[in-house]
Amino acid sequence: MIDDFAKEYLHSDLREIRETMLWKLDGLGEYDIRRPLTSTGTNLLGLVKHLAIWESRYFGEVFDRPFPEPLPRWDDAGERGADMWATENETREEITDRYCRVWEHSAATITALAIDSPGYVPWWPRPNVKLFNILVHMLTETSRHAGHADILREHVDGATGTTAPHATPRHDSAFWEAQHTKIERAAKAAVTELGQERQPFTTPRVQPQ
Numbered sequence: 001m002i003d004d005f006a007k008e009y010l011h012s013d014l015r016e017i018r019e020t021m022l023w024k025l026d027g028l029g030e031y032d033i034r035r036p037l038t039s040t041g042t043n044l045l046g047l048v049k050h051l052a053i054w055e056s057r058y059f060g061e062v063f064d065r066p067f068p069e070p071l072p073r074w075d076d077a078g079e080r081g082a083d084m085w086a087t088e089n090e091t092r093e094e095i096t097d098r099y100c101r102v103w104e105h106s107a108a109t110i111t112a113l114a115i116d117s118p119g120y121v122p123w124w125p126r127p128n129v130k131l132f133n134i135l136v137h138m139l140t141e142t143s144r145h146a147g148h149a150d151i152l153r154e155h156v157d158g159a160t161g162t163t164a165p166h167a168t169p170r171h172d173s174a175f176w177e178a179q180h181t182k183i184e185r186a187a188k189a190a191v192t193e194l195g196q197e198r199q200p201f202t203t204p205r206v207q208p209q
Helices: 002-023 030-034 044-058 092-112 131-157 173-194
Strands: 118-120 128-130
Touching (some): 002 044, 118 131, 128 131
Antiparallel strands (some): 118 128
C-alpha cells in the first residue's frame, strides 16, 4: 500500500512540475524562448529539450524499456551540450511534443514496474538503482530546471509563478525599481554593520559516520 502511494505521489508531483516547464514558454516569441539568457547560454527551450532527452533515458534505457525514437547518445562526446539549446531547424512544437511523448513513455514504465524494480544507470558512479531512485531524481532534476526557467522568464518579461492560476501578480517597473533599491540598500548596510573584513561563511560539512 505505502509503495503504491509513494509511487503515485512522486509521479503526481513530477506531472505538475513538467507542466510548469511548458508554461514558461507560453506567450513568448521564437527569439525569447531560444536566446541565451546567461553567460553560459542557458535558455528556456533548451531546458525543455534537455529534460525531454534525459527523462526518456531515465525511464527508458535504465529499465531496458528504451524510448522508441532516436535521440543523441549520452556517451557521445560530439553531442555533449547539444541537448541544452535548439537549432534553427528544430521547432518549438517538435521539442514540446517530444517532451509530451516522453511523459507517456515514462508513465508506461512507472505503471508497469514496482517501485523497487531494479534499473541500471551506466553514467552514475553507483549504477544499480530502483524505480524509486529514478522517480526522486527526475522530480529533483525537473524542479531544479523549473527554478532556472522561472528566473529566465523573469528576465524576459517579469512573469513568475508555477502555473497560470498561480502566477505572481504583475507590478510596474516603478514597483520593482523600489524593491531593488530597498534590497540593495540592505545589502550595503549589512557590509557596513558586519565589517568588510569578515571572512566569507562556509557551510560546515557533516562527515558520514
